[in-house]
Amino acid sequence: MAAADRLAVVTGAGRGFGRAVAEALTDQGRRVVACVRTRPATGKAGLQVVVQDVRDPVGTELLAAIGDRPVDALINNAGVGAKATPPAGVDPRQILDALDVNMAGTLRLTQALLPALTAAPDPVIVNVSSRLGSLTAQAEGEFATRRTSYAYRISKAAQNMLTITLAQESAGRVHCWAVHPGSLTTAMGATDATTPAGEAALRLVDLLNSPDPASPRFVSLDGPDLRW
Template identity: 55%
Template sequence: MTHDVRHDASGALMDAIAGRPVDLIINNAAQGASHAGLGSIAAEGVMNAVDVNVAGPLRMVQAILPNLLAAADPVIINVTSRLGSIEAQARGDFADLSTSYAYRISKAAQNMLTVSLAQELAGKVRCWAVHPGILATEMGQPGASKNPRVAARELRELVDSGDRTSPRFVSLGAADLAW
């Protein structure tokens, strides 16, 4: 089943859950925009990225919150990027990358969503922002070498670890990141 996260949860999606507890949700939709200088940035591209990367996960959590709260030990994972770290961006860690404003802004906002969810759902649902690594995918950076299957295995290990930290900004296979 596919679902466009720019829209509210569909009846088919909700029927598939059928009121059952949900232990884990992985919000993995992502949208960027073409890299451009300040004078050429299209506000529509930024808004589209925010809609997919921030409002999309928010819509999904809102739709299944009763199912999450019915689970014994639920986890929300928002797949993010190290590029959403305001601290790292302020240091200039990624100044040499040609990443769009839309992607960086929306991933920083997604990280704030993760923190906000963790604060509201404290003691009920663990909330993690997870940077999977520099994946060799169509959206990946040139020269990216991490196999998505490796990232999936590391993500599974993280979920199975029982880590109670919430919120947490995880970099799979590496040290946690600064917000």
């Protein structure tokens, strides 16, 4: 299928990695609907921007932008982090807020767009995750010295479980991938991050152009696949 015949929906596309992905897909010739929380004053030609907060039910603006077209790729990128604190300082409400965005937000978009996804010949759901959501790596102490918030780790682990569950339920009809974009030099990135968002976005585009039949899959854009 030609790039111009493919439609992608990208959440959290107002800045950082989400914006870079939306623009990279547009540059490739794909049709892209970019979901943002606040409409920008200017936009990139060929990129259709809609206001859609993933905390809210999917609205008519996004559904109207898609219309009756199949959606070939849903990039669930919208996410939030939180400051790292010792256990005594963890606010459960912060964890619930992170779950609402990072996991439930992913589910809201997937539920609303599933009919459009299953109408495409080879659809894929990309849930932008983190290596910090790996239960295996965390249990083995791989990140024991890294100060990362409870809210972020818990919500990304929950998102990974959602990815696995969606893949099993779809039985191969829709590819479902959790994707660790790498250590990005964005507002949410670590202080020692080295990978520009634009570079990681191009890697994701290459991945979408060379789909792997494996589903579920935990992909790292800067190395081998990760362990769940």
